[in-house]
Amino acid sequence: MAVYYKSRRVMPFMNLKPLHILVVGGGIAGIMLALLSERRAFKVTLIEKSKEWRPVVGAITLTLNGVRLLKEIGLFPAIEARSNEIRNINIADEQGEILSSFNLDGYADYAKTVTILRHDLHNILLSHLHTTAVHLDTTFSSIENDDNKVKVTLSNGHQQYYDAVVGCDGINSTVRKAVFGKRSNKYAGYSSWRFIANNLPQPHSDTITEMWGNGKRFGIVPVSENSVHCFASVNTTKNYVAYSNISIAAFKNLFTDFGGPVPGIMASLEEGHELMYNDLEDVPLQKYHKGRVILMGDAAHGMTPNLTQGAALAIEDAFLLVNKLTHTSKVEKDLAAFHLERSKRVFAVQRKSNLLGRIGQLKTPALCGLRNFCWKNIPDKWIQNDLKNLLVSR
Ligand SMILES: Cc1cc2nc3c(=O)[nH]c(=O)nc-3n(C[C@H](O)[C@H](O)[C@H](O)COP(=O)(O)OP(=O)(O)OC[C@H]3O[C@@H](n4cnc5c(N)ncnc54)[C@H](O)[C@@H]3O)c2cc1C
Numbered sequence: 269m270a271v272y273y274k275s276r277r278v279m280p281f282m283n284l285k286p287l288h289i290l291v292v293g294g295g296i297a298g299i300m301l302a303l304l305s306e307r308r309a310f311k312v313t314l315i316e317k318s319k320e321w322r323p324v325v326g327a328i329t330l331t332l333n334g335v336r337l338l339k340e341i342g343l344f345p346a347i348e349a350r351s352n353e354i355r356n357i358n359i360a361d362e363q364g365e366i367l368s369s370f371n372l373d374g375y376a377d378y379a380k381t382v383t384i385l386r387h388d389l390h391n392i393l394l395s396h397l398h399t400t401a402v403h404l405d406t407t408f409s410s411i412e413n414d415d416n417k418v419k420v421t422l423s424n425g426h427q428q429y430y431d432a433v434v435g436c437d438g439i440n441s442t443v444r445k446a447v448f449g450k451r452s453n454k455y456a457g458y459s460s461w462r463f464i465a466n467n468l469p470q471p472h473s474d475t476i477t478e479m480w481g482n483g484k485r486f487g488i489v490p491v492s493e494n495s496v497h498c499f500a501s502v503n504t505t506k507n508y509v510a511y512s513n514i515s516i517a518a519f520k521n522l523f524t525d526f527g528g529p530v531p532g533i534m535a536s537l538e539e540g541h542e543l544m545y546n547d548l549e550d551v552p553l554q555k556y557h558k559g560r561v562i563l564m565g566d567a568a569h570g571m572t573p574n575l576t577q578g579a580a581l582a583i584e585d586a587f588l589l590v591n592k593l594t595h596t597s598k599v600e601k602d603l604a605a606f607h608l609e610r611s612k613r614v615f616a617v618q619r620k621s622n623l624l625g626r627i628g629q630l631k632t633p634a635l636c637g638l639r640n641f642c643w644k645n646i647p648d649k650w651i652q653n654d655l656k657n658l659l660v661s662r
Contacts, residue, residue, distance in 0.1 A: 293443075357475070457503055459548060
C-alpha cells in the first residue's frame with residue numbers, strides 16, 4: 269500500500285482558484301477529510317444532519333494503520349492523552365481459554381493501537397477544524413452532476429455549486445442512494461450490542477479479548493483503568509425487535525454459557541444500562557464515484573467490525589483522496605484514480621472481516637469444537653503475517 273499523505277510545499281495549481289468541496293456527514297470520515305482538505309487550502313463546506321454535535325456513545329479501537337497517519341499530521345499526542353494502549357489481541361473460547369494471541373509490541377516504532385471513547389476522538393478531531401464552514405442541522409435534497417460542477421440543493425433551500433461532493437454519511441448513506449440508486453446493504457447474519465462497563469478490576473488492561481461461543485461472541489476492550497468497552501454478538505435476523513429492545517435481564521440470559529470475565533461484567537449491569545444495538549452489514553458497492561461525487565468511509569465500504577478497521581480505513585481514505593485531488597478541471601479523473609488505488613485494499617479487508625465474523629459466529633457445536641481446535645493450532649506466524657499485511661502500510 270502506498271504512503272498516502274505527502275505534504276506539498278509547492279502545490280501544482282496554487283495560483284488557481286481553490287477547489288470547493290462539499291462534505292456530507294460529520295463522522296470520522298467527514299471530519300478527517302475536512303481537516304486534511306484545509307491543509308491543502310481547499311475551500312470546505314461540511315453539512316451534518318444532527319442538530320448539534322451529540323455525544324457519540326461507546327468506545328472505538330484505532331488500529332496502528334490509522335494511528336500512523338494521525339501521528340504524521342501531529343494529531344496523535346492529543347488522542348494518546350485520552351486513550352488506552354492495546355498491546356495484545358487474544359481470541360479465546362467461551363470459557364476464556366486462549367486460542368491465539370497476537371502481540372503488537374513489534375510495531376511500537378511504527379505506531380500504537382489504542383482504544384478511546386468515541387466522543388473524545390470526535391471532539392479532538394473537531395477541535396482541529398479551522399476554516400471549514402460547518403452547518404449543523406443541514407442535509408441536502410438533491411445532488412446533480414453538471415458538466416463541470418455539482419449542483420446541490422440543501423435542506424434549507426439554498427442551491428450551491430461545488431467542484432466535488434464527498435458522501436461521508438455513514439453505512440446508510442443518502443448520498444449513495446441519490447447517486448447510485450437504492451441498493452440494500454448485505455446483512456451479515458448476526459447483530460451486536462455494545463456497552464461500557466465501569467468499576468471493574470482489569471488484570472489485563474492492555475489486552476483485547478474476543479471470546480467465541482456457539483453462534484455468539486463476547487468481546488472485552490479495556491478503555492481506561494477500570495472501564496471496559498464490550499461487544500456481544502448473536503446470530504439472528506435483521507431488524508429483530510426483541511433484541512433491539514432487549515431488557516438487561518434478557519441480555520444477561522443470552523450469555524450465561526460464557527465464563528472467564530463475562531459473569532463479572534454482566535453482574536455490573538443494572539436495568540437501564542445503555543446498550544447500543546446494531547445489525548451488522550456490508551456495503552456491497554463496486555464503484556465509489558460518479559461524475560464529481562464520491563463516497564468515503566462507511567458510505568462507500570461499510571463493513572462488519574470484526575477487524576476493527578472502519579475508523580482506520582476512513583482515515584486512510586481521507587489521506588488518499590486529499591492527496592489525489594488536484595484541480596477543478598481534473599476532479600473526475602482524480603476521483604477515478606482514488607477509486608482505482610483504494611478499492612483493491614478495501615474490498616480485501618471487507619472480505620476478510622466478513623470471513624472472520626462467519627468463523628467466529630459458527631453455531632453447530634461440532635463445528636465450533638473443530639474451529640477452536642484449528643485456531644489453537646494455527647502457527648502464530650500465519651496470523652502474524654496476515655495481520656501485518658493488513659495493518660502495516662508499505
Ligand atoms: C458494533 C460496531 C463496532 C465497531 N467498532 C469499531 C472499532 O472498534 N474500530 C473501528 O475502527 N471501527 C469500528 N466500527 C466501525 C466504525 O464505527 C465506522 O467504520 C466509522 O464510524 C465510520 O465513520 P464514518 O464517518 O464513515 O460514518 P459515521 O460515523 O456513521 O458518520 C456519518 C455521519 O454522517 C451524518 N449523516 C448521515 N446522513 C446524513 C445526511 N443525509 N446529511 C448530513 N449528514 C448525514 C451522521 O449523522 C453522522 O454524523 C464499529 C462499528 C460497529 C457497528
